[in-house]
Structures are given as structure tokens and as C-alpha cells.
Amino acid sequence: MLALQKIRAEIGVALAQASDPGAPAPHELLIKVAAAGICGTDLHLDHWAEGFRFIAPLLPVTLGHEFTGEVIAIGAEVSGFALGDRVVVQPALSCGVCIYCAAGRHHDCLNRIGLGMQVSGGFASHVFAPAKHCLHVPPEIDAELGALIEPLTTSAHAVALGEIGPGARVVVFGPGPIGQGAAIFARRAGAAEVAVIGHGDTARFATLRRLGFDTLIDLAEPDGAARLTRLAGAGFDVALEASGAPPVINTGLSCLRPYGTFVLAGMPEREASLDVMLIVRGRHRMIGCSRAPDSAWRTVIDALVQDPAAFRPMITHRLPLAEAVAGFQLAHSREASKVLLFP
DSSP states (O other): OEEEEEOSSSSOOEEEEOOOOOOOOTTEEEEEEEEEEOOHHHHHHHHTOGGGGGGGGGOSEEOOOEEEEEEEEEOTTOOSOOTTOEEEEOOEEOOSOSHHHHTTOGGGOTTOEEBTTTBOOSSBSEEEEEGGGEEEOOTTSOHHHHTTHHHHHHHHHHHHHTTOOTTOEEEEEOOSHHHHHHHHHHHHTTOSEEEEEESSOHHHHHHHHHTTOOOEEETTSTTHHHHHHHHHTTOEEEEEEOSOOTHHHHHHHHTEEEEEEEEEOOOOSSOOOOOHHHHHHHTOEEEEOOSOOHHHHHHHHHHHHHOGGGTGGGEEEEEEGGGHHHHHHHHHHTSOSEEEEEO
16 A cells, blocks of 8 residues: 655655555454644655654654544554544553553553654554554544544643633734644633744745634744734743744743743754743743643544534645655645545
């Protein structure tokens, strides 16, 4: 079967012929992929960023962890699923035996394996996944929106970690899919103001306008930094970092009110320089956001059922899997928001 893979320990991804799937293991489901999204993690793997090179001994591997599909074969020990069920997969595969798994916190597993990174993922026509990491997708959520579930869990988790509630002033750094989702969930949480900050992100700002956001500041513009300072005023309650751009951290901290919260959801490709004095003097709280818990998955699925139109504009490009390399180029260029691939 055709698959998009990380083949060698160097820059680049490529289409290749992978082995056709056989029967699932006793604990697995075989899923026919319906739609899969290109994630920032996939782009880091394409760039062969330093923080992702640990997978080198495992190559080649089929990428893709944001996908939905249909169950077409069921392992002998699996219950709760039937042929034809539509599912989404939690791609952080847990060991089941560490202290966190024993406590029911599989998302915090000490020995996690990343589907689409350390084991083959969803940029192919078929993929295996442990049944314990598969969730049913309600009929109200079509395949395209189903492929948004996984990335949106990061957005929803970031908003929950920021304890955003009615009346909050929120600033989101990074107008890509994670930032777009964070803006939506902040609005759903009752935030009084949601500003989104980018840097030369004209196309993604257009997507945000279609999503209903108009407080947008481009720091690439000559007056961008001054506009952000004026907008911040006495300070935002919460800053959500979804760009992965190291300079944004100090910018965001300087925009917070005293005792404000800074949530880090972006994954940088290089180390950040942090002005610790901004945290100390501002009495700020900083928290990292990764590996969303089950509660975030329920929040996202419920939101997509309730208001699918609020999220669909995030999908800007739809391509066949055979054009996946072009899809990666689109995502790298930031001309796209969410790029979906279809086997």
C-alpha cells in the first residue's frame, strides 16, 4: 500500500510502498483510514529537528497520527467494537504497567510510544492501533472533522490548563491549527476577549476571520509590537503559546497581568532563551501542555457534535495521499491551516 514515510535519518519525507496489512494482533483493531491531517510534529520530522531524531533506529516508519477511519478487522481479545465502527486513535500508546498507567493516567505513561512516529501511523490506507486507544466517533462527525479531533485535544487541554473562564482576557501566540483551536475553545469557555498574534501569517489570519476572530496582530508589521502593547494594557489573564517560536515566550510573558498564566503548547525546533525575571517579578505561572487526557478528548468530541460549523473553516486544503509531499510544502509555507490527506 502507498504510505508517506520517514525513510532516512535526514531532512525529508517520501512516498513509499509499505507492506499490506495482515490480521490485527489480539489486542488491536485494523482501521481503514478515511482522512488524516498533517501535524506540526510531522513537519518537525520532515525537517529532522534535533528533538525528534531519537526515532532514527526505527526508520523507515509511516508517519501520521491525526486520523479517523473505519474498523475493518478486530483482534481476538477486543470487545466493545464492531466491524464498520468509525474511530479516532489516541496516538500516545501506553505501556499499561508504569505508575501512571496503574493510576489510570495512560496519557502520562513513562514508556509511551508514538503512533506515527515510533510505530507506523495513518498516512496510509490502513493502520493498526491498540483497541484501548481507540474512541468511537459519533455519526454527527464526518471524516474531515474526525481528523481534527486529535489536534484539537491539545487546544482544549491548553485552555483547561489555563483555567480560562467567563470574562477572561486571552492572547494566543501562533495562528496555526493549534492556536486556532485554542482560540475557539477559549471563546467557548466564556473568554471576554481573544486576541491571536502571528508573524507574517496572512493566510492563517484569513482562516481566523472565517472562524469569527478579528482581534489579530501581525508582529511582522512595523507597528505590530506597539499594537500588542496597547492591546495588552494592564495585561492578559492567560497567554497560550502555540507557535513553537522561541522569541514568543518572552513577548507573551511581558503581556501578562500580575499572577497571569502562560501555557506552552508549541514545540520549538531550537532552545528558547527565557527571561526568568519576567516570571519572578510578574509572579506568573507557566505550564507545559502535551498528551491530552481523556477529558480533553470528550470535550472535543462533544464540541464537534454541538457545533461542527465552528471548526470546519480550519480545514483549508484537501489532497490525495499521492500528493502528500506537496501537502507538506503547503503546511511549511503557512499558506495552509489544516491540510488533510485522503488515501
